[in-house]
Amino acid sequence: MIENQPINVRCPICRKEFDWHSRPESRPFCSERCRLIDLGDWLEEKHRIPDNTPASPFLPPQEDY
Secondary structure, X not given: OOOOOOOEEEXXXXXXXXXXXXXXXXXXXXXXXXXXXXXXHHHOOOOOXXXXXXXXOOOOOOOOX
């Protein structure tokens, strides 16, 4: 693949198509605005990464002897 060849991708927030090489500071988003919208969604817990590990049972603290 040629390094400077245009690669068109879609922004995951606004779905606008943009050249991947045009804004490296905002990738994978088309702009700073879309990047901040996504960050806000994470901070408001609208996105979550599933955790399928079983929960460990609660064990009371052991006393020091």
